[in-house]
Amino acid sequence: MDNLNGVAAIAKGNNHHAVVKNPLRDDAFDHDDHIKIELIAKKFAEIMDILGLDLSNDSVRETPVRVARMYVNEVFKGINPKNKPGITVFKNEYNYHHPLVELNIPFTSFCEHHFLPIQGVANVAYLPKEYVIGLSKIHRLVDFYARRPQVQERLTMQIAQELLITLQTEDVGVVLKATHGCISCRGVEDLGSSTVTSVFRGLFEKNHTITSWLLGLSGV
Numbered sequence: 001m002d003n004l005n006g007v008a009a010i011a012k013g014n015n016h017h018a019v020v021k022n023p024l025r026d027d028a029f030d031h032d033d034h035i036k037i038e039l040i041a042k043k044f045a046e047i048m049d050i051l052g053l054d055l056s057n058d059s060v061r062e063t064p065v066r067v068a069r070m071y072v073n074e075v076f077k078g079i080n081p082k083n084k085p086g087i088t089v090f091k092n093e094y095n096y097h098h099p100l101v102e103l104n105i106p107f108t109s110f111c112e113h114h115f116l117p118i119q120g121v122a123n124v125a126y127l128p129k130e131y132v133i134g135l136s137k138i139h140r141l142v143d144f145y146a147r148r149p150q151v152q153e154r155l156t157m158q159i160a161q162e163l164l165i166t167l168q169t170e171d172v173g174v175v176l177k178a179t180h181g182c183i184s185c186r187g188v189e190d191l192g193s194s195t196v197t198s199v200f201r202g203l204f205e206k207n208h209t210i211t212s213w214l215l216g217l218s219g220v
């Protein structure tokens, strides 16, 4: 159990910087969340005011603080390493040395260029060595890295890198299929297209049958 606790500690610790980084300043967490909410609400009220919205109207009066809370506590909470989920791993006592695939994990992220939703599913696979991970923790990791201003490529890499580190395996495959609000709601306004990104490491890179199978599972 000591070993197990050791690995759990690595997973829980601040390995936020071990993976591909989001563009964040060093002082990103100098303000407490409640201060951030207060500051963002003020700025958002200004934006609404500039747009000509009547902030004395009952329906929109609370919108600045709603948006501020949503940014800090919900859609961008994954920026802050303190919100990283504790990841439980277990000794692979049953010696399962075959792929495990977690399919159709839904996620919502936000594109860092337009702050519009990126919504889709993740297929995550790995080949266990000494440790296996609690299934729900794969979902929680996808969610944690999604809740940031993101690009899909970085999100895919962060999930893969986190699993490589946490599970101490070389064999990981991550496929994300998503639609981008900035493609559908504005700009080119193309409904119905989707974006697929993938990271294949170790077995999942070398064995093309498994790679195509994993991509096939994403409906590509």
Ligand SMILES: Nc1nc2c(ncn2[C@@H]2O[C@H](COP(=O)(O)OP(=O)(O)OP(=O)(O)O)[C@@H](O)[C@H]2O)c(=O)[nH]1
Pocket: 111, 112, 113, 150, 151, 152, 153, 180, 182, 183, 186, 187, 188
């Ligand atoms: N590679 C990548 N590009 C993204 C992602 N999300 C949004 N984009 C693109 O980021 C680009 C930003 O380009 P800009 O030309 O600066 O922005 P824009 O003028 O609003 O672009 P249009 O969407 O073409 O109107 C756009 O082409 C978006 O489609 C992503 O996850 N990955």
Ligand SMILES: [Zn+2]
Pocket: 111, 112, 113, 114, 115, 116, 180, 182, 183
């Ligand atoms: Zn965008």
